[in-house]
Amino acid sequence: MYRDHTKEVQIGNVTIGGGNPIRIQSMTNTKTEDVEATVAQILALEKAGCEIIRCAVPNMDAAKAIGEIKKQIHIPLVADIHFDYKLAIAAIENGADKIRINPGNIGDEQRVRAVVEKAKEYGVPIRVGVNSGSLEKHLVEKYHGVTAEGLVESALDKIQLIEEMGYNNLVVSIKSSDVMMCVKAHELIAKKCPYPLHVGITEAGTLLAGNIKSSVGLGLILGQGIGDTIRVSLTGSPLEEIKTAKIILKTLGLRTGGIEVVSCPTCGRTQIDLIGLANQVEEMVADIPLDIKVAVMGCVVNGPGEAKEADIGIAGGKGEGLLIKKGEIVKKVKEEELLETLRQELLHWNE
Structure with a gap:
């Protein structure tokens, strides 16, 4: 369902769906039961711009830690459950704002029902997750392999199962590491599903490959008006996921705010360390709350002309x-003063 037509779902203090802003999500990589480490990471992610956080709940200690973690953070917490339905129930009882389950690996219908009843009691949304890596055998056979159509059918089956249990406080995700399959699956499900969609390219890879695959996949999906929350999955620090997600949303015009840095490719005319300077500028502006464009140019020949569309720029x-x-x-100014000169201009921008 296209963004402005999806059902609104409340996750803690954040509303998604129904045309609300697309929210950026990430996942901690600490041991959830290590409350101190998990809280520290979530607070850093909040500062970077994360709006919903998901934590793995692989054991009962992790489920019980949720209550303590929640006291110290400010964004909604999603408990990620696989296999053991009792962990989903415990996570809800300990204050999870949403739970993520794949009903296919939770067990029989009775166990799924127990989770749904607990979610209903606490008013906690369920994210129904389907992954290309765990597509049911009969659907793999039906579609002669893992396909977008199979993923969508699997998700719709699970949605129907929970709806028949009298619950429709749902969010849906269909993920694949195959970018074009993922895009097609979202195009198909958007026409058939009234619930908010959480979008991401799963197991996208390392920083380089993962950023490229996520940017292409999310760009194609979000550009069609599909998707309500996003996660950039990277084999790296979760902080990198937030940086990329913000740039994707800003590039597509789906979010304003934050300084955009544009910089030229280096060429034979470059007489300064432009690569180092551009990286320093990008790092420096990350915490400055302005909605402007900053240009970093490598030479004084084309610099002023190329920087025309930017609000402010430097050229070496x-x-x-x-x-x-x-x-x-x-x-x-002197080359060594360029960075500080730019910083002072930005800090006093509105004066």
């Missing part, structure tokens, strides 16, 4: 650099 020359505003050169 030999041992010196230019400060540029709206394409106009406003100041010439």
Whole structure:
């Protein structure tokens, strides 16, 4: 279902679906039962811009830790459950704002019902997750392999199962590491499912491959108006997932805020360490709450012209650099002062 038509679902203090803003989600990689480490990571993720956090609940200690973690964080917590339905029940009782289950690996219908009844009692939404890696055998056979159609049928079957138990406080995710299969599955399910969709390319890979695959996949899906929450899955720090998610949403025009850094590719005219400078600028502006474009240019020949569309920019020359505003050169400074000059301009931007 396209974003503005999906059902609204309340996750803690955050509302998703029904045309609400697309929310950025991530997952902790600490041991959930280690409350101190988990809280520290969640607080860092909150600062970076994470709006919903998911924690693995592989054992009862982890389920019990949720209550303690929740006291110290400010964003909704989703408990990620596989196999053991008792963990889902315990997670809900300990304050999880949402639970993620794959009804296919929770066990028989009676166990799924026990989880649904507990979720109903506490008013906790259930995210029904289907993954290409665990598609039911009969669907693999029916569609002659793992396909988008099979993923969608599996998800719809599970939705129907929970609906028949009298519960429709649901969020749906269908994930695959095959980008184009994932895109097709979302296009199919958007026409058939009234619930908010959590979108991500699962097992996308390392920082390089994962960022590219996630950007292509999420771009194609979100660009069609499909998706209510997103997660960029990376084999790396969860903080990197948030950075990428913010850039994807900003690039697609689905979110404003935050400084956008544009920088030119290096060429033979470059006489400064442009790569180092651009990275330093990107790091420096991460916490500055302005909605502007900053250009970092490698030479004084094309710099001012190329930086015209940016609100402010710097261009490097030999041992010196230019400060540029709206394409106009406003100041010439020593190369080593370029970064600090830009920083001071940004810190006093609205004065």
